[in-house]
Structure formats: structure tokens, C-alpha cells
Amino acid sequence: MLDMKSTKSERQKLGTIREISLPIISDPRGDLTFVEGERHVPFVIRRVYYLYNVPVDSERGGHAHRKLEQVIFALSGSFRIKTDDGKTKSEFWLRNPRKGLYVSNLIWREMDNFSQGAVCMVLASERYDESDYYRSYDDFLQVSRDLGGA
Ligand code: TYD
Numbered sequence: 146m147l148d149m150k151s152t153k154s155e156r157q158k159l160g161t162i163r164e165i166s167l168p169i170i171s172d173p174r175g176d177l178t179f180v181e182g183e184r185h186v187p188f189v190i191r192r193v194y195y196l197y198n199v200p201v202d203s204e205r206g207g208h209a210h211r212k213l214e215q216v217i218f219a220l221s222g223s224f225r226i227k228t229d230d231g232k233t234k235s236e237f238w239l240r241n242p243r244k245g246l247y248v249s250n251l252i253w254r255e256m257d258n259f260s261q262g263a264v265c266m267v268l269a270s271e272r273y274d275e276s277d278y279y280r281s282y283d284d285f286l287q288v289s290r291d292l293g294g295a
């Protein structure tokens with residue numbers, strides 16, 4: 146069901162994507178990377194989830210969010226993220242555990258090409274809320290166009 150109503154935060158900006166580099170502290174014992182909410186990522190971290198045991202031919206994502214902001218990392222292995230702000234499509238390969246992809250609200254994303262043993266960690270600005278999802282691409286596109294993104 147298409148929900149044409151947009152929230153205030155949706156109206157404030159269209160979707161944005163950017164790469165985020167985290168600090169690294171290396172010594173002969175190995176590398177250490179850390180992430181602090183509101184410093185390295187532009188939001189309070191309210192949820193962390195991770196994908197693992199992902200079959201190499203798996204396709205994940207296939208949705209956008211009304212409010213949720215995320216930063217996505219490949220902690221191990223690699224995978225591809227395809228993004229779409231309703232106007233421009235991009236693709237990113239994540240393979241470095243200190244390089245994440247910030248994905249704002251109103252970005253359609255699809256993830257595939259998972260390497261064997263890949264681990265995807267996601268930092269999220271909100272707790273899980275199914276009502277925050279656009280699971281239909283057509284609904285997402287309609288809202289994006291409504292907001293002037295396409
Ligand atoms: P979904 O976000 O569709 O996964 P992906 O984008 O990786 O393909 O979520 C898959 C299922 O897991 C769905 O039923 C919702 C549930 N889920 C939670 O219960 N809590 C969470 O934090 C997340 C991310 C998903």
C-alpha cells in the first residue's frame with residue numbers, strides 16, 4: 146500500500162551516501178579500529194546487527210527506510226552494495242573493515258556478491274521498526290519523486 150505522506154525528516158533532505166573511514170591503530174599485535182556514535186558516524190548508535198553465514202549467491206536488502214540511517218561495514222570478506230536515491234544509481238564494494246558506507250534514509254539498497262565467510266556489520270540510528278521500511282521499489286520511487294528526487 147502506497148503511503149504518500151512523508152515525515153518531516155523525509156522532507157528535510159533526499160537520500161545521501163558517503164564513504165566513512167574509521168581510525169586504525171596498528172602495532173605488531175595487529176590492527177585495532179573503533180567507532181564512536183556522533184563522532185565517526187553522524188548519529189547515536191541505537192542498534193548493531195550483522196550478517197554472516199551468507200551464501201555467496203545471496204541477495205539482501207531490497208528496501209529503503211523512511212527515517213533510518215545506517216553505516217555498513219564488511220568486517221570480513223567483501224560484498225557489493227547497489228544504491229539508488231530515486232535519481233542516481235551507484236555501486237560500492239566493501240572489503241576494508243575500517244571503510245564503511247553511510248546510507249541515509251530514502252536510499253534503496255541491494256547487496257550481493259558476498260564472498261565466502263563475509264561478515265557485514267551495520268550500525269543503525271534506530272531500533273528495528275518494520276513500519277520504517279519501504280519494501281516496494283515503486284512505493285519508494287513514488288515518495289522520492291514526490292520529494293523532488295527524480
Ligand atoms: P531485512 O532488513 O529485510 O534484512 P536484509 O536487508 O539484510 O536483507 O531483515 C530480515 C528479517 O530480519 C526481517 O524479518 C526483519 C528481521 N530483522 C529484525 O528483526 N531486526 C533487525 O534489526 C533487522 C535488521 C532485521
